[in-house]
Structures are given as structure tokens and as C-alpha cells.
Amino acid sequence: MALLPQILLHSPTKLFFLNPRTTITTTTTTTSSSSISSLSKTLTPSRKPNLFRCSASSFPEKHHTSGLPSQPDDTIELPLFPLPLVLFPGAILPLQIFEFRYRMMMHTLIQTDLRFGIIYMDSSTGTADVGCVGEVIKHERLVDDRFFLICKGQERFRVMNLVRTKPYLVAKVTWLEDKPGGEGGEDLEVLANDVETYMKDVIRLSNRLNGKPEKETQDLRRNMFPTPFSFFVGSTFEGAPREQQALLELEDSATRLKREKETLRNTLNYLTAASAVKDVFPSS
Template sequence: MAFPIPHLISSPASSFLPYNPLLNLTPLSLNPKIPPPSHLNVLHHSRRRKTDSILRCSASFYPENNNANSPNQDDVTELPLFPLPLVLFPGAILPLQIFEFRYRVMMHTLLHTDLRFGVIYTDAVTGTAEVGCVGEVIKHERLVDDRFFLICKGQERFRVKKVVRTKPYLVASVAWLEDRPSPSADVDVDGLASEVETFMKDVIRLSNRLGGKAEKEVGDLRRNLFPTPFSFFVGSTFEGAPREQQALLELEDTAARLVREKETLKNTLNYLSAASAVKDVFPSSSSSSSSPS
């Protein structure tokens, strides 16, 4: 399986992407030059400063297999969908600003029902994905011009079975997804998660060094998460590469997801190690060596 060589960027360059509530560090980015689409309803960092304390309160999310009350995989239900050029993972926090009329209509409906809708990835090249993640509104504010400011949290994954209607907003019949047991009984999933965490720490350490930040010990990234929710957390940090994130979201095998993330992080580490070596030899070229070509 081939992976792109990833790069690391500072938060302001990726401000249109979801804030990561567990890492107050440089986010991982596989494609840092993606500009924010003009219609994107994701909240920018200028507004996030007011909500950082809210977002950080969600550091203990991710129960294994989402939660004990997760819908059965055989259940099919109707769900309003919000297509966006980003990927939401279970447990991740997503700030949104709703200003399009059809989605304001959707919000008025949701506020009188269960506050849940489907976030599904879409772009001009690949179209709209079949697999998405439920976003549950955990905080909302209705603004004077009828816009909405939301804080959403990722819940169950789903697969679209059939589009029920398209107006005033998209509604689909969906089936729920959960990871299946690994086909190989010899796979040490917990060991894989530990390896991924180690690579993440190395990537963060080198990224901070290249960014001129003071070197400090990277703390516990797993926060007692089981392998499945930890794999979702890792995928949520791959900012700037929504297609890779979508591929990770669609996998139904925790071990396979962790293996793919491990390979991506290894490639990241190789890139950063080379950039760090260049910086040591040519200090005056450090800024250009750490920037993507």
C-alpha cells in the first residue's frame, strides 16, 4: 500500500479543520496546501478561542465500540446528512457555523428532535462518500441573523443505503458500522496501538523541533483509550488529507486501521528526520527545508 509523504504544519495554516481536543500540538498533515472552500461551514480559529475550554473538556471520550447503547449494525434508520469537505471521526469534536438556508432549516428541526445528523465527506473529484459519522450537537448558539454556532461530537459511523430525499436538505436511509474482530487471532491490536503512539510521539517531537518550539517530553497520547477509539483519534489528527482520513474511517478492522496509520506515521517520521538532518547541516535553510515543496 503506497502512502504520500506527509508534512507537518502549524495550526493557523489548517484553521478550517476541526480542532483536536487531545493534542495542543502541531497537527499531522498529509497535504498542507489545501485551501478552505468558500462555502465551508467549519468554524475558524478566531472564533475557537472562545470555546477552547469547552473543547478540552472532551479529553476522556471514546468508550470502546463507541458506547454500550450503540445502534445494532442491522438497524436501518433515516438520518439528515450534512456533506462537508472534511471527515468526522467517532469521539472527535467539530465546531460548525451554519449559515446556508437549507442547513438552518435542518437545525431548526434537529433542535426539536435528537440533535443528531450525519457528517459525510464530499469533494469535487470523488463526489460524496458512502460512509460517514454521526455528529451530535452538544452545544449550540442561535445568532441574531438566524445563523447557528454548534459544537458537535462524533458518534457512530454509518453507511448510506439509499437517499430518501434531497430537499430542503439531504436525508438518507443508513446502516450502522462497527469494527469487526480481526480475521487473524495472532494480531496484537493493543501492541499495534502502542507502536502507533510511539511513532506519534516521535513525529510530534521532531515536528516541534523543526518548528522552533522548545523540546519537551510528549505525554500520554492514548489516555487509557482502547485500540479502536485510539485508532479513530489518530485518524482525526491527519489534518489536510481528508481522502486518507476517509479511507481510515471506512475500514472495519481496528488492526488494519492501526497498521495503515503506523505506515503513514513512519513515512512522516522519515521525512522529518531528513528535514532535521538538513536543518543541522544548513541551519540558515531550516525554514525552507521544513516547508513542503
């Protein structure tokens, strides 16, 4: 699986990072049966520690709801795990579960359905209404009852209302799907190809600025359709969870790709200017 080098992404007001270890596959990830910790070293983002330590103690239990009425025929109950990160469909996320209530949740999931909702939450914006299902594709229970997990993003969902908050959050959710096309009739293939081109240019210039060989970037789409590709691009915007959450919530693939294209175009302009400065002042 191709990996992206870590590079800065620039918008008019923010700097983002491409996550060097974000991958998307069309089938369930398979690994050897060695230790899951060695697997996590391969899949985890570049920052340390390698695994997110999953404790929601720092977050309030109260969840703001969208105010939409419950629709029993269209909703299911889903355990929720609020975290300061955004999971996208198809993305791989390593987790360490050590807080007691979430260890309880894991024991239940192992006996029933290995899926739970990961939803973004921070102290300033509160809990989001849109999240992504994480399916446990690999897990290891330690002697102290902690768990190491490898999760893969599946369907997106919107929280309709909370069912309970103890011992962990459970909510009624409804599934989200992207609209088939953009409002202006945009060609999704053209937009996806444009985004891929900008990503390749950004990676090339970033390598140049970092003194790395300017190798030709491999195929980033890997035969992905535009919608899963738009999720892949969003998952690479490391260090900007609010922007990632905004991308996750969009229900139009064309709008998501256009927003990502604009961010990458701004990044390319920024890196082009930085490269020109470096050419004039090589020692700076």
C-alpha cells in the same frame, strides 16, 4: 486535555498535518455558559476562519449509492450534511450554519434528535458512502437565524439509499462497527502502542525542526482502547481528507492502526532526514 503541536505528516506520495486542536473524550464535553464563540476558539482547528461555514450549495444534490439493497430492519433515517471534511467518532467539530435549508434542519433537530450525519464530499470524488454522526452538544441561535454549533462525533454509518433530497438530504443508513480483531491475529494493544510511540517521535522531531523545546510528549492515548485511539490518530491527519475518509471506512481496527503506523513511520523518516540536513546546514 493534551493538545498536539502542528506538524507535517509524510507518506510516499502526500504530506499531511497533525491537527493541533483535535481532542477525544470519553464523556460529553462541558463548558462554561459564556459565549459559544469563545468555546469554538478553543476547539477549532488552527486554520482560519475558526468555524466551518456550512453551505453545501457548491456541491451537487445527487448522491451516488453503494448499490446495496435496503434493509428496513437494520436501517434508520438520518439527515445528512455533506462537507469537505471528515468527522471521526469522538472528535469535536465547530460549525456555523447559515444556509436556509440547513437552518431548517437545525430547527427540526432541536425539536427532535440533536444528531445528523456528516459525510465527506468533494468535486472530484463525489459523496462518500460512509460518514459519522455528529451530535450537537452546544448550540447558539443568532438573531439572523444562523446557528453556531459544537458537534461531537458518534457512530459511523453507511448510506444505503436516499429518502429525499429536498429541502436537505435524508437517507436510510446502517451502523458500522469494527471487527473485534485483525485478520492475522495482531495484538491491538501492541499496534496502538507502536502508533503512539511513532507519534511522540514525530512530534519531538517536528519541535526540534521548528526551534521549539524538545519536551517529553505527554500520554497521547489517555487510557483509550485501540479502536477509539485509531480514530483519534486519523482525526489528526489534518489536510488529507481523502486519507482520513479511507481510514474512517476501514472496519478493522488492526488494519487502520497498521496504515497509520506506516504513515507515521514514513513521516519520521522524512523528519529524520530533514533534521540531519539542518544539523549540517544550520542556516538553511
